[in-house]
Amino acid sequence: MSSTLAKPGKTMQALVLLEPHRFEIQEVPTPQPGPGEVLCRVRATAICGSDPKVIDGKIPGWPPGYPFIAGHEWAGQVVQLGEGVTGWKPGERVVGEPHKGCGSCRQCLTGNYNMCDNYGFPESGHRHYGFKSQGSYADYMVVSAKALHSLPDSIGYAEGTMVGSAGVALHGLRLAGVEPAATGLVIGPGAIGLCAIQLLKAMGATRVICVGRTGARLNMAREIGADDLVDSLTGTAVEQVLDLTGGRGVDISVETAAAEEGPTYAIKMTRLGGKIVLIGFFIPPERTIPMQAVVFKQLSLYGVKADPNSYDQVLSFVVAGKLALKPLISHVFPLREFAKALDTFVNRREGAMKVVIEAEG
Template sequence: MTMRALVFDPEAGLRVADVPQPQPAPGEILVRVEACGICGSDRQLVRGEGAPLGTSYPVVLGHEIAGRVAALGEGVSGFAPGEAVVVHPFVPCGQCAACARGEEHLCPHQGVLGFTRPGGDAEYVAVPAANVIRRPDGIDPAEAAILVDAYATPYRALVSAGLQGEEAVLVIGTGGLGLAAIQIAKALGAPQVAVLSRREDAGALALVSGADEFVTLADDPRQAARKLRRMAKGGVGLALDTSGFADGIAFALDVLRPGGKLVTVAMPAADLPVPFAKLARRGIAIQGSFGSRRGDVEALLEMAADGRVQPDVVAGRRLALEEAVDAILHPFFGRDVVVFETSN
């Protein structure tokens, strides 16, 4: 039996193709996919800008997955066919020092759906049962799908960085991660959230997402920095970088208060210069953050269910699978989501 899937390999390129339909191995659940988000890391892979260690080709793309349980593998219990679920995309080894510390998102041996094993841009995907999380009633599949990464990645970054509810936050970037981060920072108690973007036309969507101030790199940087310092009463406490652009990071370091922190989830292709003297003089810390934990997704599902975050704002175009190739090659505001027929 075959199914339709979005497949990539460097030789044959990106295409929709017929591939064998998976069956759940022992300990796995077969999920009938209802929606799968298109992520910036999918686009990086297609552009040849790097992939997680262990990525093998050809690979079915897609790691932001929402669907319904189709079948249970041997030894799996606690789920029933037809249940609405999402899938956490990171598969830790469970045995290394990072996993033992409870930092499974930093497991150096982890697999990633859509990279090291087949992903969810397909009609069906077989995944470890431990990665399957029930989806609350009332959350649209396309909106639930992006919670598992577009939201979970900035959530993990803000929590790891110790977001203080009384301090202003600066978000750098207005892609899916940046727009989600605005909502999350507000939900976690930040009194003001400012946004820095390279795109002047991103302002309306940033404000709809909850931003209090919007500045672009086309603005006079000194004037923009003064505006944010006034908003934050002396300086921003935490800046979250989702873009990886040197000029955005430089701006953030100028508007952080003494003792502030910059946390980044960006993975730019080239290394960026770091002004160590400025960091030392002002006591600024820089921290990286990668991926998320299962518990982060569970928390976000609760936040979406009670309206503290609004993934409908970030979920952009709903696309058929056949439109995914063009969507990956031509990015759009927010998070494009592939939606599958749900009548079968």
């Protein structure tokens, strides 16, 4: 389905970062698509856990300078094609990936464009939308045709913004591999964790335990398919998980919370020879983990960066009814209320889970 779009004006509204933790809505020039690029109307952008870090300038190089437009978990419509772009039509519904590699380095050629050797060098063709390249907190956005995926009609724009979160979980589980009838563990019932619970099941796990703080998020974990819930604050979480698995521990565990004890919990809660998927976005200071247990238990640890090669599979799981993204969206705000949206997300007001900015009109 495609709908007619108004021709974009010369200027558009955008949320512009001016310096660390200072931003305002400004009227800025509407970007023009270069060769291989597509101008898209942004219909919705979800606030990602990494956005507050970008907005506060907590990660060196994100953003590369000011003024800057952040935002990378978005869905929208094709408006205008740049030179040489084929396969897309104005009005088509799309979802975009944050990473676009240079396409010619060793990492890109082996499918690892999320770790492009030319990361941060736009002249190579590399883009990291919302981190290194202008993002989606705006009426329009220019994006490489290579980063676009068709958004099925049955998936709404707000829901479509969640494909990347699910893609991170899918990428991690695919790296590690989920064995048939596995017992899985997810630490952290946030957006990625709740996707991981559903994907573990969809990929063959028959039982999933979720560890988190008692409250709305842990209840949501139950609603979307977790079989057992363990309160991380009881002081006996490790013992509880071992009890639930006959003393063995789980086959595969997924840490999504970047919790202080998260990796250590995963190491203690996973069986001999098991797998640990590390997704949580840790920022320094570095944590220590029980290395002797990693070695003696012969554990495999998988670091997971972003969501490469995952969008079409995630969309298939959603269309097939194996992965529900809609329940994870707790709030929707217009762009002009971004400050309130950010506060709601960061401070988890009113049980905030995924907070989405939706275009008006």
